[in-house]
Amino acid sequence: MxxxxxxxxxxxxxxxxxxxxxxxxxxxxxxxxxxxxxxxxxxxxxxDRFHVNGDRIYQIQGYDFMEDNESVWTEFEAELAPHLKSTDPSIVNYVRLGKGYDALISNASKPGGLRKKQSIAFADTSFFSVFTFPLLRGNPATALSRPMTIVISERVAEQYFGDQDPVGQKLIYKGNDLFFYDEKKKDEPSFKGQTELLEVSGVMKNMASNSSLKYDLVSSVATGLKLDTAFSSPSYETYLMLGPKKLPENVLRKLPAARKFLNGDGSSGVLYGLNDKFRLRSVHTLHSGEFGxxxxxxxxxxxxxxxxxxxxxxxxxxxxxxxxxxxxxxxxxxxxxxxxxxxxxxxxxxxxxxxxxxxxxxxxxxxxxxxxxxxxxxxxxxxxxxxxxxxxxxxxxxxxxxxxxxxxxxxxxxxxxxxxxxxxxxxxxSDSKGLLTRRAFIIIQFAISTSLILGSVVVSKQVTHMKNRNPGYNKEQLVNIDLKGSISRKSRIIKQELKNRYGFDNVSTSQNPLLLYFSGISHYNPVKKTQTMIFTNRVDEDFIENVGMKMLVPINRNVPSVNGLYNVVNETIVKELGFTKENAVGQTLYSSENIPMGKIAGVVKNYDSGGPKRRSGAFLFQVHDGKELKDVMSSLQVRLNPRDNKHEKITQLEKVYKQYESEQTFTYSFADDDFNSMFSDDLRTSKLITVFMAIGVFIACLGLFGLVTFITQTRMKEIGVRKVLGASAFSIVGMLSFEFARLVLIAIVIGLGLSYFAADRWLQDFAHRTEISWAIYLGVGVISVCIALLTVSIQSMKAAMRNPVESLKND
Incomplete structure (x- = not known):
């Protein structure tokens, strides 16, 4: 059968x-x-679901709120995890992870071979016991037990050793030179990067794309302490593995007391605040909390x-x-x-x-x-x-x-x-029951396709809104140049040469780039009696004007500077402290209770320091007084003229850069590109939704084509009779189209209603939202009707133009 x-x-x-x-x-x-x-x-x-004990692994996080923005930090003092484990038997293991250390890595046995900058993580010996990152070679229990050893991924093993067995072989580690302000040292680094041999003790599988941790080189904490002699108090991400059926809430209650105990004498390099909040976040949920x-x-x-x-x-x-x-x-x-x-x-x-x-x-x-x-x-x-x-x-x-x-x-x-x-x-x-069912399918189909069209329009409009919104500075024609190494000490000289010799009128320098990656300092709010972290950037006297920020209250030079720096705060800080822009200048800022950190010298309008998706948080500019620059500045901003030849100007900038730094690569970016990259995920979402919207509309049209085919076939004789009695092809097309237009209009009302709630929910993730006006709904409705009528007209016209003799000859 x-x-x-x-x-x-x-x-x-x-x-x-x-x-x-x-x-x-x-x-x-x-x-x-x-x-x-x-x-x-x-x-x-x-x-992170592949970790065998993933449901028992938690990351310690600190967090705070200011102006509805959540500030999260994950790095804590090295003593925290051992102290917690020694005082709480529910903690069976822990991993401290030092992240983001860059170094030049090469094969010791091939001096002329690959020499590439790699990112290295330093972890406890328990790393491969707590997390499930399988080793292809080496023993996971002992791979990180000896100092000056390193575990590498498959891809790194192939890059440096080819088909050879890497275990037991040596890699050359060349750390970064560190530069600080020092009058005696003009070209020599303040701390010279170490050059050491690291023995490969294991080869791990490449970390999966669905892993929150993505490293190709992992060494031990002990190795990190030997290599990073410039830092006396390193900090680490801290992961705890609890015993079976042990509740994280019990450990969480002990965290404030543990941090207070460890920071009691103030010796820790990681600042502790009395009002700090903590949480233990399951490793399974780490990814869902990133960037929105x-x-x-x-x-x-x-x-x-x-x-x-x-x-x-x-x-x-x-x-x-x-x-x-x-x-x-x-x-x-x-x-x-x-x-x-x-x-x-x-x-x-x-x-x-x-x-x-x-x-x-x-x-x-x-x-x-x-x-x-x-x-x-x-x-x-x-x-x-x-x-x-x-x-x-x-x-x-x-x-x-x-x-x-x-x-x-x-x-x-x-x-x-x-x-x-x-x-x-x-x-x-010709029974009505089947016809009603098929019409219901058409209504559902076009309700879905209309929702997809509106969703595509909303996402595209939101991305356009963020792209065109004024971020609080002028991002057009602004070049950001990365100053690394010894050149960071010569930022003042480079600035003057660019202005005097090459005619760049608008040049400024800063300790941190314009967007993200700022320093954090502790700040005490006497109004709320809370200790919080605020972001800060140390900039020269031309920075604010050059990047196009608006000063609400210009710097008052009568307010005494602190170590040659004026404190310029943004609107958020003024509001948080209970001041107004009229009376803020001259008020005292406090680093902690009763310990002043200087007076407010000016007020700048808020700008999107954290990107277009977040509201402007508390921000402090430490502006140099212009007399003597005693800071290394790692970022240079150059404003180009719209009439300039960009390629020619970038070539000039690179030429000046290479005069003072021959080893480092000249790295630059345009501020508008940096700004756009901060919502690249949403831009990709917009493109993806548009693609699948097109697929959905195409399929919906096929479904409508199917029903039109069915209706015209069942009414072919009726159409033939109408034509014999004098009906025009246009009137027949109109008759058939009107029936389907009603279905589409019902679908549009349903689809727009459903998509409104979905779009509103999605837009809640953005601090600055676009407005969805009635014109957008009307436009989407018109598009849906046009698509439907075009689909209907093709088949209706074919039926209307058919010779009625063919339809009636069988009767």
Whole structure:
């Protein structure tokens, strides 16, 4: 029976090639889009889930709030973890992790070989016991037990050692030179980077793309202390592994007392505040808290995946039931000859299953072919290992089975349920029940596609809003130049040479770049009686004017500077301290209770120091008085003229840079590019939603095409009679289009209503939101109607232009 059904199914697919192609292609595209999105969803939800004891691993975090902005820090003194473990038996192990140390690494046995800057993490010997990062070579229990050893990844092993076994071989570590202000040292570093030999003690698998920790080189804390002699009090990210069924809340209650005990004499290099708040964050949730709401992004894409799949299903059902007119006489004859309804159901269900399987195979091909394009839009590479993930495989199987059942059951019931008497009398499937069901499918399809269109418009508008919004400074034609090494001591000389010799009129320097990566200092708020951390940047006297910030209150030179620095605060600090811009100048700032840190000399308008997605937090500029610069400045800002030849000017800047620094690479960026990069994730989201919106609309149009085909076939004789009686082709097209226009208008109302709530929820992640006006809803509605009418008109015109003789000759 099954073999016979499959033979008939293959025969019908070959006989009706166009319809079969639309069925298989539409369903395949929908399933492929679903698989690609599910790959991303599973990847995001599986972050750090591969750790065997992941449900027992927690990261210690400190946090504070100012002006609704959450400031989070994860680095603590080295003594914290050992102290907690010694006082709390529920902690069975811990890992301290020193992150972000850069060094030049080369193979000791190949002096002329690869010499590349690499990022190294320094961790406790328990690193490979607490976290699940498998070693391909070496013993995980002892790999970090000896000082001056290092574990490298597969890719690093291949880069430096090729096919050789790296274990036991040596890598040359050349640390960075550190430069501080020193009148006696003009070119020599304050602390010369060490050159040491590190023995490879293990090779680990490359850390997965769904790991919050991504390092190619891991050494021990003991090694880090030997290499970083410039820092007497290093700080570490701290991870605790609790015993089975031990509650993190119990450990959390002991954290404030532990930090107070360790900082009691003030010797710790990590500042402790009486009002500091702490939390233990499960390693499983670390990724979801990075840079906004990752969980919202995952929900959005999961919703898109389900929407596109439903569109494909409804499209298939509509096209299949539309062909019921063609198959009706076949069913009537089979039933007259004694074939049971169950046998007919089995035959049609077999055809649906075969179509689904062929569509599934096509979907796999399309998903694999489109995977790299999707990864490029995402901006990162999803490991192929995710394809073998149990959750992803289960999701794919669930999609296949669910699609097969949903796509097969309803059409099979419809086709197998035709009455032979009605069919053979010529009264073809004109019952209102089936028509209402198919119309409901069209309404749902266009409600979904309208939601996708609006979602694409909202995301694009929000990104455009952030891109065009005034960030509080002038980002146009502003070049940021990275000053590393000894050149940071010569920033003043370079600045003067650029102005005097090369005609760059607007040049400034700062200790930190314009955006992000600022220093933090402790600040006491006497109004709220709280100790908080505020961001600060030490800048020269031309910085604020050069970058285009607005001074609300100019610097009052009568206010005494502190070590040649004026304290210029932003609006947020003025508000937090209970002042106004009129009376803020001359007020005292405190580093801690009763310990002044100087007076306010000026007030600057807030700027988006943390990027366009966050509100301006408390910020302090320490502005040099212009008399004597006693700081290393690691960032140089040069304002170009709009008429300048950018390439020529950058070449001049590089030439000056190379005069004073021959070893370091000349690194620069434009401020507008730096600004745009801060919402690159949202830009990618916009592109992805647009792509899948287009796919969804395409599938919805196929579904509408299917229903139009069905309606025109069932009303072909009516259309013929109308034409014989004098109706024009235009009036017939209008009649058919009006019926579908009503369906589309209902769908638009539903779709816009649903998408409004989704868009509003997504926009809550942004401090500065765009306005969604009624004109946008109207525009999306018009677009949906136009797409629908265009789809309807193609088939309606074909039916209206048909010779009525062909429609009526059988009667």
């Amino acid at each position: 099954l073999t016979n059904n499959l033979k008939i199914a293959f025969r019908n697919i070959g006989k009706h090639k166009v319809v079969s192609f639309i069925n298989i292609f539409g369903l395949g595209v929908g399933m492929a889009a679903c698989f690609i999105i599910l790959q991303f969803v599973v990847h995001e939800l599986s972050y 709401s990752q969980s919202t992004t995952v929900k959005v894409f999961f919703g898109i995946a389900m929407a596109v799949l439903l569109l494909a299903l409804f499209n298939y059902i509509n096209l299949t039931t539309a062909r019921a007119v063609v198959r009706a006489r076949e069913v009537g004859l089979r039933k007259t000859l004694g074939v049971s309804r169950l046998s007919l159901f089995g035959q049609f269900f077999s055809e649906s299953m075969l179509t689904t399987v062929l569509a599934f195979l096509l979907a796999l091909v399309l998903a694999i072919a489109g995977r790299q394009f999707f990864n490029e839009l995402l901006g990162f590479e999803i490991d192929t290992s995710i394809l073998a993930n149990g959750y992803f495989i289960s999701a794919v199987i669930l999609v296949l089975v669910g699609t097969a059942l949903l796509a097969g059951i309803y059409p099979s019931f419809v086709l197998a349920g035709f009455s032979p008497a009605r069919v053979l009398r010529g009264n073809l499937v």
